[in-house]
Amino acid sequence: MIARGRNPSLSIGISIVVAIVLLAITGPIFFRTDPLAIDLANTLAAPSRAHPFGCDALGRDVLARVLWGARLSLSISVVVVTASLLVGSAIGGAAALAGSRIDNLVMRGVDIVLAFPGILLAIALAAILGPGLVDLAIALTAMGWTGYARIVRGELLTLREREYVLAAETLGATRSRLLIRHLMPAVAGPLAVQATFGVGGIIGAEAALSFLGLGALPPTPSWGNMLDAGRAFLLVAPHLTTAPGLAIGLSILGFNLLGDGIAQKIGHRA
Amino acid sequence: MIEYLARRLLALVPVALGVATLTFAIIHLVPGDPVVAMLGESAAPADVVAMRHQMGLDRPLLGQYGSYLGGLAVGDLGESTSYRRPVAQLIVERFPATIELAAAGMLVAILIAFPLGIIAGSNPGGAGDLGAMGFAIIGISVPHIYLGPLLMILFSLDLRWLPLTGRDGFAHLILPALTLGTALAAILARMLRQSLIRVRESDYMRTARSKGLSERAALIRHGLRNALTSVVTIIGLQMGALLSGTLITEMIFSWPGLGRLLIGAIGARDYPLVEGCVLTFAMTYVVVNMATDLVYAAIDPRVRIS
Numbered sequence: 001m002i003a004r005g006r007n008p009s010l011s012i013g014i015s016i017v018v019a020i021v022l023l024a025i026t027g028p029i030f031f032r033t034d035p036l037a038i039d040l041a042n043t044l045a046a047p048s049r050a051h052p053f054g055c056d057a058l059g060r061d062v063l064a065r066v067l068w069g070a071r072l073s074l075s076i077s078v079v080v081v082t083a084s085l086l087v088g089s090a091i092g093g094a095a096a097l098a099g100s101r102i103d104n105l106v107m108r109g110v111d112i113v114l115a116f117p118g119i120l121l122a123i124a125l126a127a128i129l130g131p132g133l134v135d136l137a138i139a140l141t142a143m144g145w146t147g148y149a150r151i152v153r154g155e156l157l158t159l160r161e162r163e164y165v166l167a168a169e170t171l172g173a174t175r176s177r178l179l180i181r182h183l184m185p186a187v188a189g190p191l192a193v194q195a196t197f198g199v200g201g202i203i204g205a206e207a208a209l210s211f212l213g214l215g216a217l218p219p220t221p222s223w224g225n226m227l228d229a230g231r232a233f234l235l236v237a238p239h240l241t242t243a244p245g246l247a248i249g250l251s252i253l254g255f256n257l258l259g260d261g262i263a264q265k266i267g268h269r270a
Numbered sequence: 271m272i273e274y275l276a277r278r279l280l281a282l283v284p285v286a287l288g289v290a291t292l293t294f295a296i297i298h299l300v301p302g303d304p305v306v307a308m309l310g311e312s313a314a315p316a317d318v319v320a321m322r323h324q325m326g327l328d329r330p331l332l333g334q335y336g337s338y339l340g341g342l343a344v345g346d347l348g349e350s351t352s353y354r355r356p357v358a359q360l361i362v363e364r365f366p367a368t369i370e371l372a373a374a375g376m377l378v379a380i381l382i383a384f385p386l387g388i389i390a391g392s393n394p395g396g397a398g399d400l401g402a403m404g405f406a407i408i409g410i411s412v413p414h415i416y417l418g419p420l421l422m423i424l425f426s427l428d429l430r431w432l433p434l435t436g437r438d439g440f441a442h443l444i445l446p447a448l449t450l451g452t453a454l455a456a457i458l459a460r461m462l463r464q465s466l467i468r469v470r471e472s473d474y475m476r477t478a479r480s481k482g483l484s485e486r487a488a489l490i491r492h493g494l495r496n497a498l499t500s501v502v503t504i505i506g507l508q509m510g511a512l513l514s515g516t517l518i519t520e521m522i523f524s525w526p527g528l529g530r531l532l533i534g535a536i537g538a539r540d541y542p543l544v545e546g547c548v549l550t551f552a553m554t555y556v557v558v559n560m561a562t563d564l565v566y567a568a569i570d571p572r573v574r575i576s
Binding site: 108109111112113114115116117118119120121123124125127128200204207208211212213214224227228230231234235238241244245246248249250252253256257260 | 284285288289291292293296297407408410411412413414415416419420422423427509510511512513514515517518521522532533536537544548551552555556
């Protein structure tokens, strides 16, 4: 029995993630300033009591835009990670269970998708599909599913040889019972770790694509396009980049720590 | 080693073919008409037909695919519709800038990661470890699109030490390289720490210690070399993040490389150029990955056998 050690990653990670989720949900309810309201009298205004994070080039409130950006960022990430998880698990599971010929074919396919470095595949797809949130989610999912496929396939292939699985099989467990009772719980841990890191990764990727003009289109507030718009005013109004930049950084930090923490907790190498 | 090299080169062929095919499929099969996109919704139908014919898009898909692969084989990537010049020529012009940036980013990463990883790994749980790993987790979390502007504010606008944007000599390279290399430095430092901790418990380290080497000397003389193999693997795996990082970094610092060429081509709806750039990025990654495998095989002879 391993003694229950301290796990600061887990507790700090959970705190940051919960705080961000709460802010995204309740922030726009309590702070009711319209993120799209243009007020040219307040162009590039510095932070003040009425506008705690200041105003952008069109006099829009930066705090309101960061809070609405959190909603966009988190919902896209959750949708993309869920879709990637489902698609990846289905493909990886099918590859592991369908025999070596199909397995080989599928894994070559995964290799080819992985040959597109980082967010390049998402950029290429977003370029052809055009900007917009649905297209953005499709592009990010097309890039993201491979990690889950690899994990599910790898875990299933090793698990199939494990004694307790062989024992259950010998005892006459049906295929679906085997999958649900014996295989899925063992795969769930590594998948949870991957998905947690995945949310952070997709938050970063979404911001990068929006920064490049391939994601959320202005005037929709997204952390990525806020950073892009703020770059022109680095000297006169650094708060325009600081607010969304810190928001992205903190969110990714939170999910990274949480991922580390979960990995430590379940004794899985991250 | 030569046999291993040949085997690796041969394995490259199907992946390269797959990459070329997927790139073609993205441009040609994904819904959306590139010609209408290029000419605008209000274009005269006759112009659309003429353009489609000029680009060969009215031919059967299989025929297009065939001539695309044929062109690739001789280095012909078609003509850019926005520059009116061969795509291959444009790519050859911009490629060195991207490689320069990527190499500089990698160098920065290694220069930061090694001291940090060694400090952290030689005394896990100590103050140095905590500090180094704290830096690492922050380094991984700060995205390029924020780190770049942050460095610009600090070093270009406030301190006025370094130029803001462009590519004109060594000083211009520093901020982009830092922007690009920091995340990788953090990942490498974490990896190096982990493998050093694992290596410390091995028999040959005990031997080194018992023959009278100090802990630090044993770690650097014997441990580091063995810890390196896993670091090389990580460097290979992270090349993708580094390459796609150049894309973002080039946009932040107006660096005239392949990434800016690609994003510009997307904006101009210049699909032959988009296709060429995407393909070049992916192929570069594939080749670099193979090169890392070879380095790995050179460091660790056991790899060559299986």
